[in-house]
Amino acid sequence: MSDHDQKGSRSAAIAAAVILLVTGLAFFVLPDVMIALGNISPWLAAAVGAALVLAFFLLFWLRARYQRGRE
Structure with missing residues (x-):
């Protein structure tokens, strides 16, 4: 394995570790946030929860697209 390949995989x-850590933290606090928002509006709580889940997948999709563009 070349030095460039090792740097790329590292x-x-x-x-990936940073993305998973940040999203894991966000999903950890999500229930409390949704309960607080649910007191204001259940639709708002559902929208924020759905947006967070979609953002998780969007982040990995954008990263994959960026990586494909660099190759």
Whole structure:
């Protein structure tokens, strides 16, 4: 494995770890946020929950698209 390949795989692993850590933290606090928002409006709570789940997949889709563009 070349030095460039090692740096690329290390960078990808670090990026994935950071993404998973941030989203894991967001999903950890999501129930409390949804309960608080549900007191205001159940639709608002549902929208925020759905947006967070979609953002998780959107982030990985954008990263994959960026990586394909660099190759």
